[in-house]
Amino acid sequence: MAVVNTDRPPAGDAARKVADAHPDLILGEHSLCPGCGEPVALRLLLETLQELDLVQRTIGVVGHGCYGSFVRIMDIDVLQCLHGRAPACATGLKRVRPDTAIFTLQGDGDMVNEGLAEIVHAAARGENITCVLLNNGVFGDTGGQQTATTVLGQRTKTSLDGRDPERHGHPIPIADLVAGLDGVGYVARGGVGTARGVARTKRMLRTAFESQLAGEGLGLVEILTMCPTGWFVTAPQGPDYMGEAMESVYPLGELHPRAAAAAEAAA
Amino acid sequence: MSPATTAAPRRELLEGAEAIARAALAADCRFFAGYPMSPFTPLLESMAKLMPEAGGVCINVESEIEGVNMTLGAAAAGTRAATGSCGQGIALMQEAIAEAALNETPFVVFNMARNQQDYFQCTRGGGWGDYRTLTLAPKDVAEAVEHTQLLFHLADRYRAPTVLYGDPLIAQTRVGVEIAPLDLPPLPPKDWALDGTQGGTGHSRQVWTWAMGKATEPGPGPDAHWQAIAAKFEEIGAAEQRWEASETDGAETLVVAFGSAAKFTEWVVEGLRAEGHSIGQFRPITLWPFPGEALAAASEGARRVLVFELNAGQMIDDVRQFAADRSVVRGIGGVSIHESGLSYGPLLDAPEIRRRILAALEEED
């Protein structure tokens, strides 16, 4: 199959239309690596807020990672917070402004390394916030070190021969842990490596926000995102690598459906 | 005037922690997050009871780190918010306190310290970056009630976290107090606070230590922003020094103390003065900004400057820096801890303080 040349913008009108599409809420270009999944996730998130008409009552809490630079290009009221602490900051915001929609945007290093206590406690307390986890299994912003979600066998700057449980321990499937807690309203895992994944992920985000608005408890949407740089693969290889390496460990799907949906399914 | 308006306000017998909680509520604090730790715990318990009654939120958090970050979030939304702890718990909060100083989020931190060993923690930071925490050290419950309200005001005025230096005596002594609202100047509205309403307008708000702004509306960026913050703290340093100087004019001996200890030294010094000694007292009320010039003036001509603090020597560094003659500065306090580890030891006692001052007076004669 011919490889698409991404050295310059596409020539055809239709392709240009897609390439130039600029949602209102995105104020500029992102500066992340070619093939990164995070900008796709951002776009899905912002489109969801628009479609639910939440734009003027949403506050985002963004942690530290490559996605931290999104604070510059997302036209949403934002608190950029300390590494790991977003669910705690989000709790404070939501408790004093219960009529707003609050989301966190965190990477796996942020949420599952530094912020493990924060996400677990916020979920147990049932805070009505939506936490979005961008999971690429590496600390991308600092150059690609191992995180708590790095899968076994994955090479990172601090596990150069591949993660080995004897030396580096096991990954933590945070969404599965959180899904088992009373206090959550909705937990799902999506991925943006395929067109189908993108569509499913967007639906998950919508469901999560609807769950927040219904006051059902904490929503967690984990989104597997490609990081070709961190994974030592080329941009076009990202999606396939993600499918093979990560989706086998972190399968996509709803881990804790909304209560109403679960009741319907059981009926 | 009708009798109702001329009736004298009633004092209530309140534990210091409850008095502080009521003072915070009187100052419109409506969010509080804390983790149990002695002697801060009664403040948390008071808030747990009083906050919901006032329509506010009190959360017993799962860690001090979560607590201070929740408080930061609530404050970023424009609500008057507070947290607290002591010693080790405050140490856990330092990252977020610095963060709030650098992203300009106002809230109050109640350091209900176990002793006077947290002076450095409050005045030297312990977080990261160039910032300071405006810290008030009341000498008793009545002053703590005033300081609490003042701290919320100053936090909002300067958009920075502020600190109350309390202790077990202030937290746990019950005193008849009146929670009289302070008359403070009005403050501008919090246009910067996050409420979601600017989403999609192109002018959405940010609370961000790096202050980079938007692609469409660039902000100052970390360099200019942090320089501005440094300048702000210089301004606070010059404008907000507070102290109390008693009979320091021409005094041969000057005693310097802060917080509860100063209430004891004040009592002792008055007694010594009544016996004919030439002795005065200087009490810093703001630990930062330290009232250095006032101390210099108060120590002018003093033959001895005796620093009484219950630690291994922390405030004495600041005293040495500003005293008119640093060679006459010496410490007469020390580490003194109750056997439980949770409060002051036997050194915080008027007869012992008196002995130490007299010993210092007799030494050179």
Add this chain to the structure above:
Amino acid sequence: MEHEVLIVGIGGQGIQLVGKTLAQAATDSGLYAMLAADYGGEMRGGPSQSTVVVGDGPLRALPILPEAGAAIVMHDKFTGPVPERVRPDGLVVLNSSIVDPAAVGDAHRVVALPVTEMARELGAPQAAGLIILGAFVAVTGVVDHDRLVSAMTSLLPPYRKQHAEANARALAAGAAAVAERGDLPPHRDGKAPQGAAA
């Protein structure tokens, strides 16, 4: 004028309640009061102390008193019959069921009442501390007896309200025991706060 009183005994004798009741009664009367912090420890059998200062102006007294003009001694196990910091010629009201009045010596003015027995006779063995408090207040006149009763009632938690009547009788018994005696030392021994005109 400030009055300081050290209240000492052992855990289980209601020492904290005695101090709180006195401080509350004083505050309710419009006076200034301070009740010092107690670091606690064992609930029963260990030392228990409560320190109260009452005055008619803002109090100068320190939260850890260097000296006191009076003491209420329910048990002398940890302090001896006269706590160390009571001023010479200070007032000592003691529980003679446990503390031997003869051990006090001549340096202080003593009022001795067998409050443990009195409480048993009243059918309210837990209320001995309130008997001695009623007596203390009758001797010193620091607050009105009625204020003492209303303070005691207001301090009872909901699950103890049924004790209000028995407690009131205990307070009254202490006051009555004092009223019967003609040999009391003069009361009102408070001192002017340091630095203030007497």
